Amino acid sequence: MIKLQSITKTYKLGAQDVPVLKDISLQVNHGDFLAIMGPSGSGKSTLMNIIGCLDRATTGTYELDGENITSYNEFQLSKIRNQSIGFVFQQFQLLPRLTALKNVELPMVYAGVKKAERQERALEALEKVGLQDRVHHLPNALSGGQKQRVAIARALVNKPSMILADEPTGALDTKTSAQIMDLLTQLNEEGTTILIVTHEQEVADYTKSTIVVRDGVIVEQQNGQGLSI
Numbered sequence: 001m002i003k004l005q006s007i008t009k010t011y012k013l014g015a016q017d018v019p020v021l022k023d024i025s026l027q028v029n030h031g032d033f034l035a036i037m038g039p040s041g042s043g044k045s046t047l048m049n050i051i052g053c054l055d056r057a058t059t060g061t062y063e064l065d066g067e068n069i070t071s072y073n074e075f076q077l078s079k080i081r082n083q084s085i086g087f088v089f090q091q092f093q094l095l096p097r098l099t100a101l102k103n104v105e106l107p108m109v110y111a112g113v114k115k116a117e118r119q120e121r122a123l124e125a126l127e128k129v130g131l132q133d134r135v136h137h138l139p140n141a142l143s144g145g146q147k148q149r150v151a152i153a154r155a156l157v158n159k160p161s162m163i164l165a166d167e168p169t170g171a172l173d174t175k176t177s178a179q180i181m182d183l184l185t186q187l188n189e190e191g192t193t194i195l196i197v198t199h200e201q202e203v204a205d206y207t208k209s210t211i212v213v214r215d216g217v218i219v220e221q222q223n224g225q226g227l228s229i
Contacts, residue, residue: 164197
């Protein structure tokens with residue numbers, strides 16, 4: 001599904017080159033549930049951004065579903081982001097003036113889905129995450145856990161091949177975090193590929209495998225039992 005080969009990312013800081021990722025090679029298969037861990041500044045979020053087509057590698061190749069997308073233009077990448085990848089963020093990224101239903105509909109608006117189908121699919125997605133009784137609530141009338149469920153419904157609504165979750169429990173309490181991870185686990189068991197960026201071992205313990213990024217390189221890979229692979 002995902003194949004990264006010799007990926008590097010270097011940023012310009014004035015006249016200085018600042019390397020963030022250094023020779024990253026990674027393969028993710030359909031149905032994987034992967035945690036990407038590492039300290040602040042390790043490069044884990046940059047890696048997630050490249051996988052999510054939000055940023056480009058400086059060198060290396062990126063294959064997605066058998067297609068080399070390394071040199072895709074911005075229009076092609078935006079189409080991949082809309083149709084193939086669902087995003088879940090720590091701060092939810094919901095539009096405050098839109099109801100839960102309208103927030104979930106947004107990716108389908110960009111995809112050109114007709115209104116009646118948008119509403120039907122959004123309602124189905126909200127029901128899937130247990131929010132069928134909150135569809136007309138604005139974000140400020142929802143708890144943190146409910147906001148994250150709306151975000152997950154929005155990520156699911158275009159039926160992407162994978163979900164990328166960047167610190168999805170970072171703004172939640174322990175009990176709510178467990179509920180969100182249980183939901184993501186259920187989605188993975190139903191066949192959705194999920195990648196999570198986290199600094200919390202408790203979150204990584206839910207996944208099937210973990211990679212640890214430090215100083216721009218993968219320094220460790222573990223299976224779900226914490227065993228190096």
